[in-house]
Amino acid sequence: MDKLHVKLQVNGKPVEALVEPRLLLIHFLREELGLTGPHIGCETSHCGACTVDIGGRSVKSCTVFTAQANGAEITTIEGIEGADGGLHALQEMFREHHGLQCGFCTPGMITRAWRLLEENPDPSEAEIRQGMAGNLCRCTGYQNIVKAIRAAADARQAQQEAAE
Amino acid sequence: MIPGNFAYHRPADVAAAARLLQEHGDEAQLLAGGHSLIPMMKLRMAQPSHLIDLQDIAGLKGISRDGARLVIGAMTTQHELIGDALVAAAVPLLREAALQIADPQVRYVGTIGGNVANGDPGNDMPGVMQCLDASFELTGPGGTREVAARAFYEAAFTTARAEDEILTRIIVPIPKPGSGYAYLKQKRKIGDYATAAAAVLLAVESGRCTSAAIAMTNLAATPVFTEAAGAALVGTTLDEAAVGAAVAAMLAAIDPATDNRGPVEFKKHVAGLMLRRAIAEAAGRAGRGTA
Numbered sequence: 001m002d003k004l005h006v007k008l009q010v011n012g013k014p015v016e017a018l019v020e021p022r023l024l025l026i027h028f029l030r031e032e033l034g035l036t037g038p039h040i041g042c043e044t045s046h047c048g049a050c051t052v053d054i055g056g057r058s059v060k061s062c063t064v065f066t067a068q069a070n071g072a073e074i075t076t077i078e079g080i081e082g083a084d085g086g087l088h089a090l091q092e093m094f095r096e097h098h099g100l101q102c103g104f105c106t107p108g109m110i111t112r113a114w115r116l117l118e119e120n121p122d123p124s125e126a127e128i129r130q131g132m133a134g135n136l137c138r139c140t141g142y143q144n145i146v147k148a149i150r151a152a153a154d155a156r157q158a159q160q161e162a163a164e
Numbered sequence: 165m166i167p168g169n170f171a172y173h174r175p176a177d178v179a180a181a182a183r184l185l186q187e188h189g190d191e192a193q194l195l196a197g198g199h200s201l202i203p204m205m206k207l208r209m210a211q212p213s214h215l216i217d218l219q220d221i222a223g224l225k226g227i228s229r230d231g232a233r234l235v236i237g238a239m240t241t242q243h244e245l246i247g248d249a250l251v252a253a254a255v256p257l258l259r260e261a262a263l264q265i266a267d268p269q270v271r272y273v274g275t276i277g278g279n280v281a282n283g284d285p286g287n288d289m290p291g292v293m294q295c296l297d298a299s300f301e302l303t304g305p306g307g308t309r310e311v312a313a314r315a316f317y318e319a320a321f322t323t324a325r326a327e328d329e330i331l332t333r334i335i336v337p338i339p340k341p342g343s344g345y346a347y348l349k350q351k352r353k354i355g356d357y358a359t360a361a362a363a364v365l366l367a368v369e370s371g372r373c374t375s376a377a378i379a380m381t382n383l384a385a386t387p388v389f390t391e392a393a394g395a396a397l398v399g400t401t402l403d404e405a406a407v408g409a410a411v412a413a414m415l416a417a418i419d420p421a422t423d424n425r426g427p428v429e430f431k432k433h434v435a436g437l438m439l440r441r442a443i444a445e446a447a448g449r450a451g452r453g454t455a
Contacts, residue, residue, distance in 0.1 A: 002171070004172060020169060021170055022166065022167045022168065022169045022170060022205075024166075043165050043206070044165075044203060044206075045203055045270065048267075048269060051269060057243070057272035058268060058272055059269055059272060059273055060270070063198065063199055063202050063203065063273075064198065064202070064273070065198075065202070065215075067172045067174075067217070068195075068198070068217060068219065112268070112269070116268075130268075131268055132268075133267045133268060133354040133355070134267030134268045134270065134354070
């Protein structure tokens with residue numbers, strides 16, 4: 001099969017490559033670009049460990065061909081940081097509230113929670129649980145993940161009020 | 165899990181997509197959101213040589229009102245459907261069902277057209293569309309035609325869509341203001357298909373049910389629209405005898421199979437529960453002014 005020429009933005013940087021049409025986005029990110037934050041968990045569109053942001057949508061990158069993302073803007077966990085270049089409020093709060101144990105699901109959790117807070121800066125606990133339903137964690141029982149996301153929402157609001 | 169290789173096409177309009185379909189015949193598959201097709205390709209249960217990605221076709225996007233009908237572009241995602249004010253006001257049953265499909269990530273990408281066109285008995289929208297008496301616009305070499313959702317599903321993964329046709333739009337009659345509605349779905353976990361699900365749309369005037377439509381999901385090789393179950397409710401006060409008769413008629417129409425979601429008896433039990441709860445929910449909502 002002929003390779004396809006793709007051009008996209010990944011974490012704010014332009015990327016061009018020749019790819020096989022069948023190359024899944026998760027393999028492109030991990031193996032061609034060396035972005036190993038997004039993880040390969042179940043490979044069956046269930047677990048959410050491979051979640052990345054494509055054009056403002058949280059997407060399971062094991063279920064998208066790189067060709068489909070041609071022209072898109074992609075953000076992975078490597079592209080999520082605080083305004084000062086340090087940890088993002090979500091990353092701080094996952095640490096603070098022990099929102100992870102083994103850490104395997106964490107990049108997908110935070111990348112998904114990042115989009116959730118962009119869309120809904122003040123979510124209720126029920127909205128957090130619903131919004132995070134596509135990400136599985138086998139360690140924490142989710143309680144501390146929900147706490148961390150709620151705390152990150154508070155921290156973001158405090159940051160914005162301080163900036164105003 | 166690596167899919168087989170294929171040539172990738174991204175046509176800019178429906179005519180170009182239709183030409184590609186004609187040219188490549190059964191070696192081609194249409195790619196909408198891909199969240200049913202790509203997992204099948206990874207398992208090598210689907211191995212198309214040509215993949216026709218519909219994402220650039222602007223004409224397949226968008227939701228609009230055309231008189232008493234809601235017209236939904238096939239490439240509208242479940243996420244877009246859930247966030248659409250027109251859908252929430254005019255056909256809230258669609259929003260209620262879309263919220264119960266898979267999980268947030270899948271809903272960002274999965275499309276309503278893919279959901280209804282795939283013919284998978286596990287998909288939720290086919291039954292919901294039958295309940296609403298929606299129809300599907302199919303575009304092929306001979307132009308376009310409309311097929312009622314109630315006549316579209318022939319067997320598992322087999323529909324009235326011809327190989328060279330594209331499902332382009334979904335046309336939903338807007339229920340009368342004050343109609344009651346519900347989609348109740350029992351599933352083992354988030355993201356799972358239904359063990360059993362029931363879609364109900366009904367109208368109540370002066371305490372009596374004046375119309376009722378009932379369809380069930382994942383309880384046969386196709387969605388099951390059961391006219392007899394709806395008829396059992398019409399003219400009644402939705403009392404226990406009427407609901408019992410509707411459940412009995414529904415149970416006579418479904419044909420569930422034993423699988424990892426449970427044995428046949430269990431599925432019938434859950435189907436009955438879902439329908440009872442959906443009727444109660446719809447009855448409670450009827451007459452509140454928003455359809």
